[in-house]
Each structure stands twice: as C-alpha cells, then as structure tokens.
Amino acid sequence: MAKQLLLIDGNSIVFRAFFAMHNQIDKFTNKDGLHTAAIYGFKLMLDHVLANFHPDAALVAFDAGKVTFRTKMYGDYKGGRSKTPEELTEQLPYVRELVKDSGLHSYELKGYEADDIIGTLAKEGDDAGYETLIVTGDRDLTQLASEHTTVAVTHKGVTDTEHYTPEHVQEKLGITPAQIIDMKALMGDTSDNYPGVTKIGEKTAIKLVKQFGSVEGIYENIDKLKKSKMKEHLIEEEKIARQCKTLATILRDAPVEIKLADLEYKGPQTEKLIDFYQKMDFQSFLKKMAVSPDDQDTETAPIEYTELTADNLDLVAKLGDRGSFYLEMPDPNYHTSPFAGFALGNDKQWLVSRDPELLKTPELKSWLTDSKIKKDVFNAKAQIVGLNRLGIALDGIDFDLLLASYLLNTNDNSNDLGKLAHEHGYDDVQTDEEVYGKGAKRAIPDDDQLFFQHLANKARAIEQLRPQLFEQLKKNEQLPLYTDIELPLTQVLAKMEITGVHVDAQTLKNMGSKLTERLTEIEEQIYQEAGEEFNINSTKQLGKILFEKLKLPVIKKTKTGYSTAVDVLEKLAPQAPIVENILQYRQISKLQSTYIKGLLKVIHSSDQKIHTRYLQTLTQTGRLSSVDPNLQNIPVRLPEGRLIRQAFVPSHEGWQIFSSDYSQVELRVLAHITGDHNLQEDFKNGEDIHASTARRIFHLKPDQEIDRNMRRRAKAVNFGIVYGISDYGLAQRIHVSRSQAHEFIQNYFKEFPKVKDYIHNTIEFARQNGYVETITHRRRYLPDINAKSFSRRSFAERTAMNTPIQGSAADIIKIAMIKMQDELEKRQLKAKMLLQIHDELVFEAPKEEIPVLSKLVPDVMDSAVKLSVPLKVDSKYGDTWYDLKK
C-alpha cells in the first residue's frame, strides 16, 4: 500500500476552531484563565482525522508572520482584516505544544504562508508516490487536489469535513482544481483582499474559465468575446487579473528545507499529553485516556442507587436539606404523559423507583413540598405540572439545569438532559435516545438495572453541574435574570398552564359545519374554473393548473417550483376569477384544519379546557412560545378568523375575559436603549408614534395633516427599523421604488440620529464580543456576525440589532407577569392569568373583579420596569375573547 502523508493547515484550522466555538468561549478557559476553545477544537479535529487516516508522515504547517512574498508584491494582500483577537493568539503556542505531544511535526517558513508549504510538500508527496490528505479550513487549497491528493475542508465545526478530489471539484464547479486559480483570479477574494476583475463574480468566472481554460486563454481569445461591459473590464484590468492569478496560486516549489523523510509520524506521547490536558483542564480527554483504548465509548462512571419501596421511605428524610429530583415523563407533553419513574438524592445516596404512587406518601410528599429543602431539577415547569397531577406542590426549587443552560446560551435548549449535560462537558449520563431508543422503538426499558441507573445518572448530573452553571451565570451578570425573573416566571407559567383556558367545543363544531359547506361550494367553483378536479392544497398541482394550464404569468418561484403564496395570488387575482376562490379556499381551510379541528382535538374532556405548554427555553430572543396547541396565534386580523375567539370563554358563570396589552412596547424600548431625544420626546408627549414619525420623515409642517397613506408608510418604516431594515425590503412592503425607500430610511436616521448610532454600535459590540444582550443581560450569541458570506453576516447583523429590542420587551412583560401573579395572590382575587401573547396578558375573572383589574393590571404592567419613556397599557374586557371592548 502506498505511504500516507497528512498535511494540516494549522492557522486555518485554529481559526475555524476558535470561531466555531466562539459562542461558548467562556466555557473554554482553564484554571489560569487561558482560553482553550481553539486548542480543544484542534484536538477534536486531530482525533477525527486520525480515526480514519493512518499517516506514515504528518506535518502541521503554520504561517510565519504577516510579511510574505505576496504582501511584497501586492501591498494590500490580506489587508483590511480585523486584528486577530487576543483570546486566539494566546492559544497558538499551546496548539504547537499539542501538535508536538501528539507526535506530529510542525513547520513554518519566513516569507511564505502555510499554504505554500503544503503545496510544496504535497507535490513532493505526489512525486514520491504518497497518498496525501490535506486538512484545512480554507477552500482555496482545493486547487491542490489531484489523483493522489485529497483536500478535506472543514465545514461547520472542525470535525465536519468535505473531501475534495478532482472529481468532486468537477462536480461542484465544473472545472479542474488548477482552474480554481483562474476562477479566483477573475472573481477576486474579499478575505485576502485582492480585487479580481470588476463585475465578475463566481458564476461569470466559472463560465469564462470553462470556455477559455485559463486567464491566459481568455486574453489570447479576447477578440472572440462579444462587445460588452464585461469585455471592457477584462481588457482594462488585464494586469490586475494576471497579478491576482499569481496571488491566488499556491506555490509548489517554496524553499522548504524540511524533507518528507523527516516527517515520520510516531504517534502520541501519552504521558506528555496527559500533562498537557491537565494543564488545559480537558477533563473529557483525560477520562478517555484513562480507560482502556478499546472500550472508551459511552460508558459512564458507575453509580450506586437504592430502589425505594414502601418499606424504606425513611431514607428520604435522611437526605438532608438539599437534593436533585427527577420525575421521568416519556412524552414531551407533561400535562398528559404517563409517569415512568423518578429519582432523587444527592452524593450521599441516590433513590429510585418506577412507582409514581410512592410520591404521594407522607415521607416523599413532605420532602417535595418543603421549601427549606433545596431542590435541583431539569425543567422545573414540567416537574411542577407533573407533580401537580399527583396532588403535590413542589417547592424549594433552587437550580433548574435546563433554564440555566438556556440563559447561558439560548442554543442549549435540548429537552434531553444527557445531551445538555454533554454540552457542558459532563459525560457521566447517557442521552434518552441511547437508553430508550428512537422512533417507533423508543420505550422505557424493562431492565430495572438499566433504567434505574439512567434515572440516578440524570439526578446526579443535575447536582454535579449546578456549581459550574451558577458560576457562569454569575460571570455573565445573569444571576438576577435567573433568580428574580426566569425561575419565578416558571412558577407563574406552571399555574397558567394548569389553570388552562375554557373552550366551548359546541361553538367550534357549529362554526366547523358552516365552514365545511362553504368549502364544498368554493371547491366546486374552483374545479369548474380549472376544468378538472385536483388537490387544491397541493402547491405542486395548483401551480400546474395556474401557470401551465391557465397560463397565468409566473411572478415568483420557490426552490422547488412555482410560488403560490398570498402576495403572488393577489397580483394574479384581477386576471382570473379562480385565483380569488383559491385565496378564499386557503383562508377557510386554514381555519378549519388548524383552528376548528386542531383545537377540538386538544380540549381536555375532564374540564373542557385547553392546557397549552409555554416553552420558556426555546426562542433566541427570550420570548415565550406556546405549543400543543399554540395559543399565541389564534386569528384576530381578519373578521372571519376572529370569530374563533367566540369559543374562548370564562370557566365560570358570571365571569368575564379581561385583557391588557402594551402599546408600541418595542418602539418604546428602542427609544429607551438608543436614548434618542426626538423619539423619547414623541413618546413623552403621548404622540401617535407612527403619525409623529410620518411628520418627521416627510418633513410636514406642524399644521399639515397626515394622510393615512403617510402614516401607513411611516409605520412600515418603524417596523423596518426594529427588524433591521433594508431599502429593498421596505420598498417591497409599501410598494414604492427602492430609491424612495432608501430616502425614507435616510430621513429617518437624520431625524433620529441616535437610532442610527445604536445600530452601528450594537453590530460593533456583537463583532467584538460574539453576542448581544437585553436590559436584563439576557444573551444571544451570533456566531455569524463575522461570517464571510454576505447573507449570513447580514442576517446576523439584523438579529444583532433586533434581539435587544424584542428581547427587552420580553423581559418587561415577564417581570410584569411575576408581579401580577403576586398581586392576584396577595389580594386574594379570584381572577386567573390565562394567556401571554408577547405584549398582552389575558385573564378571566368574576364580573365584580373587573373594575379592580382595570386599574391593577395596567398599573403593574406599566411600572414593571422604569424606562426613560413611559409604558402605555390598554385594557379591554367582555363575555368571550371575541367580545373584548374598552
């Protein structure tokens, strides 16, 4: 077998590793405060590569300083790059140490980049009959692919790689590896900062290269090109194109002194590695090395447990004043899930059982309800609701692993305890999938040993992770967010979910039959107009009818075919009566399937109520979401849909529905966090904000009237600002030209200069820190903020400015909910909080309490936090959710 050569592009892998883990940057520091994410990532990559590739020779190439023959040739080469963060550079010496201890050679060459070293050695390898694997984070190296050289480019993280062979390059780009150089010469490279030829991007570059073979080929045949702007640019910029080609070409003959024979791979030096991992605090790698190399899989540290029975319940009281508790509910819907078993305890003793009935015994019940005994759990709300079904009021919750993880990183929201624990570097617990299986095979194991071990492992994981997570919350200044907002909110949400909302099934059924009739009528008309029967719900079949059979103009396409979305159909409506009918059909069938049938399915027969679940650890902004069913998107905008709300009624005779909502809360938050004087003044003066925005951006005189169209446009601009505006997007929405939209935005920024500053500063903050935060220090990491891809980066920039606004608004209503629940209980009101819909709270209450709520709820809501502008709250009430009036 041919000898194998491994060449690693050190700098690019380190970069990739660093940025891939940037959103967990704080998790990766050792005792001395050294950041270790890049080192860790590099090690992961190394393990991954060596698992599949067994090199005889191996080398990691590094860049040597900034000055290379390329910068000498072209001063701006790699210019304009932001400085490498200190957190990364400090890791480089340790990466080299890791490389050495892992038995690989490293090498750098003054005046040359790592690429050139790799290019040169790969060529030597090719000539000497080696099979070569190049590992890099840089796509440019794919130009080195050959029959015996494969280039593995890391994708998302550092272990996910795409292997480029000449065939793969051909498949993806339609050109040879060598022609990648020509392509890059023409299109330029923004990250290396050389320009290429004006107006030529990837598509055009590939086309030209395919046609003429190379940059040189193009200029030999330049006369064959038709007269065009592109041709002019090519001629004008010939010198640049040829120079860029040199810049893009990786050297195959750099003066590398090291020889292949010097690169023998000897394997890792175990003892040095152990020392190194200890220095880095890499516990998981250390653990793997300690166990025998052939079974280092998913084994967890063994755990001793005691099965709890009616005869040994005295063990519970001996646990002391703190312990983990875990009640296993195999279905995600904890309102209805069966109970499979539970575990509790602490490092002194772990107690487990399959029998939920034991929880009702005095010994366990008093342990669970005693507020002085601190409990650590995973998903407190699920545990509270589950235990409530057994008649037990869980109290004394101190640590919720799920909630804390989510606050530290909104992406850590897996409902699987095992997965989440692994995210935090704790491996002594398996995932549910590993123990229970997945899909149809998923089941609680019959084997007691297996099941109890898993339960005990979960309880232990919670306990073990608590100090570490509290420490991180503290470091992020998030302890008050956890202690004073999210954890108390869990209790409030649990109460709302348990209360549920009364829904009258008969009302829904009556509406349903009417809708069915209308649906049949419309269906017949559509079939007649189409001249055949087809499935109207199928966008594919509908597209065929509209755009092929009826030959209507195609306005928009989706990835898979014709778009038939509302905005498209609205444009087509004047041209064919069928379109109006389809729109009608869509509207009604949506009501029928999602709201009539959907809601009927989830009314509990025991109490005629719907019990939604609020997901507290899902959204990236800090909002809640609602599932099974979603009660945050019950129709309201269109009159036909709004009728659904007639079915939402109070649960007692003589009660009413009461609702309060924040007015323009996001724009008020914007005024507050930007500190913009004009915006703040408008709110302080109690202006109609869209109208006053119109007055400002359209430069109206004080006595001039604001017509509805102006207000509508100004409102769209306000929304746009909050969402991260683009002139194109605004133009689409309010049907004006792009340049007009551009002008509106410019005017806005002139009138509200601090809003402009805010956008700029927030994006800059995100670039520096990798995250943004709300008024309560809720965090969202934005790994794409420094992405090369324009669209990914732009998206991250829009989220960077939107998240603090949407998220702070979410913070405000959460605080209001906690205070509100507190007031209801303190005043011993019968009223119940039922729903939260982002800026609105819905209650049910006896008629007599309506006057109390009319004052209390707005008072609590508008004083929830003190902003530099007033918060405004509007209230309504009525006999059903439909009939709300001021």
Place this chain on the structure above:
DNA sequence: CAGCTCACG
C-alpha cells in the same frame, strides 16, 4: 422529514 403556506406578536 423538508418545503410551503399561513396564523400570531
């Protein structure tokens, strides 16, 4: 299971 469409703030 992904993609489309549409309900809400």
Place this chain on the structure above:
DNA sequence: ACGTACGTGAGCTGT
C-alpha cells in the same frame, strides 16, 4: 454577486 425585515407553531403534500 449575494438576497432580503425580527420572532414563533401547525397542517398539508410529496419524496
């Protein structure tokens, strides 16, 4: 040259 406004959940079709 990119591909367009932020955050969600659910039902349906078709691979």
